[in-house]
Amino acid sequence: MNIAENTADTAQQAANVVQADVQNQVTQSVTTLDHLKDFLLNHGPDVIYAIIIFIVGRYVARVFKNLAVRMMTHANYDHTVITFVSQLIYYAIMALVLLSALNKAGIPTNSFLAAFGAFGLAVGLALQSNLSNFASGLLILIFKPFKAGDWIAVGGVEGSVKGIQMMNTAITTKDNKTIFIPNSSITSS
Structure with missing residues (x-):
């Protein structure tokens, strides 16, 4: 009888441990669901608004990009300028949309803006001469003082323009x- 009582006590203790463990897990699950419910009630509408801002913003960015492409194509701009300017417009609008959506979702965006500003300043200083050539190339492509096939003399070099x-x-x-002549030296001379 002693063995049967020990086995019954051991089984009862194991059942109590399992019961306590199950009860603990159920309590944790209910607590987690309560926290999730509270989070969704407090922040759900803002998250939904942020998603709507992002979706509508993407649509608006595409519309402005396509509008810029149509206008520049109609004005007979170079394909390189059309591609660059339309992408610049799209990504600039998307950056604003993303920051607006993050701000609406409750994520502070001040640190993002400061980081983007510092990054832009560092890149600008590091690539100063390249940015000068790039800006000059845009000016040449937009204002078209010459085009491919024209005969020009610049910086002691005379010849036919092969490509810009x-x-x-x-x-x-x-x-x-x-x-190859850097565009900044062409616009400055």
């Missing part, structure tokens, strides 16, 4: 050599 890129202009000389 964002950073430099390729000129083919009389002796059939291709020389």
Whole structure:
């Protein structure tokens, strides 16, 4: 009888441990669901508004990008300028949309703005001469003082314009050599 009582006591203790463990897990699950419910009630509408802002903002960014492409195509701008400016417009609007959506969702965006500003300043200082060539290339492509096939003389080089890129202009000389001249030196001279 002693063995049967020990087995029954052991089984009862194991059942009590299992029961306490199950009760603990159920309590934790209910507590987690209560926290989730409270979070959704407090922040759910803002998260939904943030998602709506993001979806509508993407649509608006695409509309402005397509509008810019149509306007520049109608004005007969170079394909390189059209692609660059339309992408610039799209990503600038998307950056604003993303910051607005994050702000509406309750995420503080001040640190993001400060980080983007510092990053932009660092990149701008590091690429100062390249940005100058890039800006000059945009000016040449937009205002079209010359185009591919024109004969020009700039910086002691004379020849036919082979192509205008964002950073430099390729000129083919009389002796059939291709020389690349930085766009900033073309606009400054």
